[in-house]
Amino acid sequence: xxxxxxxxxxxxxxxxxxxxxxxxxxxxxxxxxxxxxxxxxxxxxxxxxxxxxxxxxxxxxxxxxxxxxxxxxxxxxxxxxxxxxxxxxxxxxxxxxxxxxxxxxxxxxxxxxxxxxxxxxxxxxxxxxxxxxxxxxxxxxxxxxxxxxxxxxxxxxxxxxxxxxxxxxxxxxxxxxxxxxxxxxxxxxxxxxxxxxxxxxxxxxxxxxxxxxxxxxxxxxxxxxxxxxxxxxxxxxxxxxxxxxxxxxxxxxxxxxxxxxxxxxxxxxxxxxxxxxxxxxxxxxxxxxxxxxxxxxxxxxxxxxxxxxxxxxxxxxxxxxxxxxxxxxxxxxxxxxxxxxxxxxxxxxxxxxxxxxxxxxxxxxxxxxxxxxxxxxxxxxxxxxxxxxxxxxxxxxxxxxxxxxxxxxxxxxxxxxxxxxxxxxxxxxxxxxxxxxxxxxxxxxxxxxxxxxxxxxxxxxxxxxxxxxxxxxxxxxxxxxxxxxxxxxxxxxxxxxxxxxxxxxxxxxxx
Numbered sequence: 001x002x003x004x005x006x007x008x009x010x011x012x013x014x015x016x017x018x019x020x021x022x023x024x025x026x027x028x029x030x031x032x033x034x035x036x037x038x039x040x041x042x043x044x045x046x047x048x049x050x051x052x053x054x055x056x057x058x059x060x061x062x063x064x065x066x067x068x069x070x071x072x073x074x075x076x077x078x079x080x081x082x083x084x085x086x087x088x089x090x091x092x093x094x095x096x097x098x099x100x101x102x103x104x105x106x107x108x109x110x111x112x113x114x115x116x117x118x119x120x121x122x123x124x125x126x127x128x129x130x131x132x133x134x135x136x137x138x139x140x141x142x143x144x145x146x147x148x149x150x151x152x153x154x155x156x157x158x159x160x161x162x163x164x165x166x167x168x169x170x171x172x173x174x175x176x177x178x179x180x181x182x183x184x185x186x187x188x189x190x191x192x193x194x195x196x197x198x199x200x201x202x203x204x205x206x207x208x209x210x211x212x213x214x215x216x217x218x219x220x221x222x223x224x225x226x227x228x229x230x231x232x233x234x235x236x237x238x239x240x241x242x243x244x245x246x247x248x249x250x251x252x253x254x255x256x257x258x259x260x261x262x263x264x265x266x267x268x269x270x271x272x273x274x275x276x277x278x279x280x281x282x283x284x285x286x287x288x289x290x291x292x293x294x295x296x297x298x299x300x301x302x303x304x305x306x307x308x309x310x311x312x313x314x315x316x317x318x319x320x321x322x323x324x325x326x327x328x329x330x331x332x333x334x335x336x337x338x339x340x341x342x343x344x345x346x347x348x349x350x351x352x353x354x355x356x357x358x359x360x361x362x363x364x365x366x367x368x369x370x371x372x373x374x375x376x377x378x379x380x381x382x383x384x385x386x387x388x389x390x391x392x393x394x395x396x397x398x399x400x401x402x403x404x405x406x407x408x409x410x411x412x413x414x415x416x417x418x419x420x421x422x423x424x425x426x427x428x429x430x431x432x433x434x435x436x437x438x439x440x441x442x443x444x445x446x447x448x449x450x451x452x453x454x455x456x457x458x459x460x461x462x463x464x465x466x467x468x469x470x471x472x473x474x475x476x477x478x479x480x481x482x483x484x485x486x487x488x489x490x491x492x493x494x495x496x497x498x499x500x501x502x503x504x505x506x507x508x509x510x511x
Contacts, residue, residue, distance in 0.1 A: 026160050028261045032254070032327040034172045041250035043174055044257030046111065046118040048241055050126035053096055056234035057089045060226030060367075062134050063359045064219055069141035070283060079138075080207055081215040086134065090127050097123025112246050121178045128185035135192035144195050151191035159184030225364040229371040236375045240382040240401060247386055248397040255334035256398040258327050259341035266311035267345035277353060281360040293360075294425035297353060301417075301426075302434050303489050304349040306482070309442050314474055315342035317446035324462045333398075340402035346439065347406075347413045354416035357424065366419060370412065378408045438488055442478065449474040 032040050065082045072078060097120035100107025107116045139148035162180050166172040207215070245253055277300055284292040315322060319339035323331050358366050385400030387393025394400060414432065421428040449470045458466035482488055 027163060028258065028265070028326045030163060030167050030172065031177070032258060032331055034167060035174060035177075037254035037330055038250040039174055039254075041245075041253030041255075041257060042114045042118060043122075043177070044260075045114055045241060045245055045250070045253050046122035047125055048257075049111070049238060050093065050097065050119075050122045051129060052234050052237045053123075054089065054093055054126040054130040056230045057092050058130065059230040060223040060359075060364060061085055061219055062130075062137065064222040065134070066137045066141050067222075067360060067362075068218065069138060073142045077207055077211050078215065081212065081219075082134075085219075086131060089130065093123050093127045094120070097121075110242075112242075113250060114245070118174070121175075125178060125181055125185070128182060128189065132185055132189040132192065135189050135196075139192055139195055142196060147195045148192055151195055152188055155184060155188040155191055158187065222362060222364060225368045229364070229368040232371045232375045236378055236382075239379060240386070240404065243382060243386045244397065244401050247388055247395065252397040255331060255337055256341075256401050258323070258331055258334045259337035259398065259402055262315060262322060262326065262338050263312075263341040263344045266315055266342060267308060267348055277356060281356050285360045285362075290424045293357065297357065297420065297424065297426050301350060301353055301431060302438075304353065305346065305435065306438050306442075306488055308345045308349045309438050310478055312342045312344075312346045313439065313442035313446040314471065315339070316443065317450045317474075318467055318470065321462045321464075321467045325464070325467075337398040337402040340399065340406055343406050343439075344409060347409050347435075350417060350435075351409065351413040354413060354420050357420040358416075361423065363423075370415065370419075374408065374412050377411070378404070381408055434488075441481065441488070445477050445481070446474055449477065 031043075035043060061082070065078070065085075068078055069075070100111060100116045100119040104116060107119065111119065136148060136152070159180065162183060163172070163177075166176050166180060241253070244256060277296055280296055281293050284290075284296070316339045319335050319342065323335045323338055327334060355367065358364065381404045382401065383391075384393055385396050385404050388395045396403070414435075417426075417431060418428050420426060452473065453466045453470040454461060456466070456469070458469055460466075486493055
């Protein structure tokens with residue numbers, strides 16, 4: 001059976017991500033108001049802690065599984081082996097969630113000023129999130145993206161309907177929020193499994209000793225260099241949130257959490273493409289075709305960058321309005337962190353693409369070494385910006401963590417891109433100039449639109465009407481700029497015309 005083209009799979013993935021945008025927007029407009037800065041900060045800290053723990057337990061095995069399944073799409077033994085890893089991750093993460101309850105002294109150190117009963121709830125949430133991501137990647141690997149994204153869209157919309165019902169009925173507390181999340185994440189994961197059930201209907205779940213040994217060696221060879229990377233990433237990302245909690249408390253944690261969620265909404269339109277490109281990179285590497293890998297990176301890196309920058313720059317300009325919409329007056333102190341973190345998705349897209357090159361080629365030692373290096377300058381920067389003056393820091397709270405997150409990522413991602421350019425034909429210097437030029441142009445446009453609409457009779461600076469008019473004006477100007485200067489998209493005029501032709505063809509297929 002033929003699989004949908006890359007363009008059609010991206011179209012459905014993008015549509016599903018667009019349908020997820022209201023989920024994020026409604027959640028971030030409801031949760032801060034329903035929980036308040038302190039409890040919202042507690043929820044964010046606990047879920048982030050166990051999400052990072054799940055990432056550590058993964059240790060790159062899910063990426064190994066995705067790459068292997070992309071190349072051997074009907075190998076049931078591979079799925080049977082990874083199902084065992086899933087069970088191990090579940091057992092380990094739930095054990096981690098129980099430890100703060102069993103040993104309160106340790107729990108109070110790990111989760112300062114956070115109710116310890118949140119630990120097991122957050123642990124199960126983290127597993128469901130990780131499990132759903134793995135199942136979704138399986139659908140992408142076997143080319144079932146279209147049906148998978150339809151399932152995800154339906155589950156997301158049902159989940160937000162349940163959240164709204166709880167909020168309107170005045171029953172939305174942190175406990176009911178967790179159970180709403182369980183229902184949505186569980187339904188999504190089961191939906192992903194339903195989509196691909198036919199592929200594994202005849203799978204022999206019992207593996208012979210030689211099969212088990214073969215898969216164990218394959219995963220070990222791929223993932224053991226990533227153990228150090230996973231451990232260091234877990235320690236660094238957990239430590240910086242712990243420093244914020246320790247020095248500044250749950251309210252600042254809530255301000256940073258809001259800035260993170262806004263940046264995630266900006267990234268949704270870009271994240272649709274990265275796993276699909278990673279699949280194509282993996283296939284190209286399997287065919288020993290570095291030229292195709294270079295073409296994929298050259299074609300899509302600038303395009304994804306400008307899409308992310310389009311949303312990020314508007315968020316920077318309209319940060320005060322977005323905070324008023326999402327958090328209300330209680331979150332006024334989150335404006336600057338939101339504006340800074342709005343720039344995070346811009347290089348997050350590049351980070352995923354550059355990382356995909358090393359994952360697809362199996363050069364995981366590079367990722368390990370880079371993570372070790374990032375830990376040195378990353379944690380040092382975090383301490384400098386978060387610690388109180390008596391501990392040789394600036395005590396900047398959520399603002400400091402936002403600056404650290406964006407600044408360190410910019411440095412790390414461009415090192416990855418430079419290393420990738422040494423492996424495959426990719427012009428790093430041209431790409432670096434494109435990053436700065438695009439960002440400056442779009443920031444100028446975004447602030448110009450904001451200032452222009454402030455002079456119109458549309459209400460004050462944070463009015464919704466003015467915000468919407470500014471967004472429409474900014475979108476039109478950005479589209480015009482891209483049409484007149486297609487190099488911003490990394491395209492020539494001929495390639496832009498070809499893109500329009502293919503988009504029209506894809507839309508006709510979707511009909």
